[in-house]
């Protein structure tokens with residue numbers, strides 16, 4: 001009797017160990033493992049075993065998260081489903097940033113709108129503390145209906161913003177004409193959902209409707225390919241070396257810029273009466 005009960009316990013111990021070690025494998029690449037919820041108390045949540053994350057905003061507070069790791073170059077993909085319904089006044093920021101007064105930053109910001117009116121996707125690049133490089137786009141789909149993939153390819157030669165694998169913006173390294181490029185400071189991934197109804201929707205004309213709170217955005221399928229660790233892998237050489245989009249990528253980029261770009265600092269002569277920033281003459285492929 002005693003010995004049978006011991007072997008039972010041994011058996012269960014064995015089963016529990018197998019289940020446990022399987023879970024550890026399944027959690028690899030989960031939000032628990034890669035991110036910290038940084039503010040907003042229980043407004044930021046991880047669920048579905050680490051496969052889904054949500055941020056929400058109510059009248060008291062927004063919320064946010066950041067990556068545990070810092071990255072220096074790589075391709076970073078995340079799927080987002082944005083605040084649905086009347087999202088006017090809300091901003092979902094998803095970005096890479098280093099720290100300190102001369103920080104570098106690569107930004108996606110999604111400016112909400114009243115139901116049925118389009119979100120604006122706002123992008124910016126900061127190098128050594130200086131931004132002022134905005135480009136804004138409408139999307140060719142409703143970003144609140146389904147998850148879509150938003151990606152940043154960050155190499156020493158350029159930064160490419162992609163939506164569902166379609167390049168929407170390329171910021172080239174223009175150090176040769178004196179423009180600092182983000183390439184020395186490792187960055188973390190951040191996201192936050194907050195109220196910006198003083199400027200976000202129609203320049204601040206439309207206010208947040210708090211009767212619709214809480215506002216919620218969802219994240220899944222986070223993936224990072226770090227290029228720096230690929231030096232040792234000979235097969236990754238081509239991806240690392242590539243400095244330009246191929247012909248198909250250039251066509252997609254032109255399509256987005258022609259039909260969906262609504263603001264480009266490089267065309268804003270009023271804003272830069274002394275002349276456009278130096279990188280602007282090089283901003284097109």
Ligand SMILES: *[C@@H]1O[C@H](CO)[C@@H](O)[C@H](O)[C@H]1NC(C)=O
Pocket residue numbers: 111112113114117118119120200201202203
């Ligand atoms: C909201 O909708 C208005 C009207 O269609 C549009 O002018 C504006 O660009 C949209 N987006 C934002 C964030 O204001």
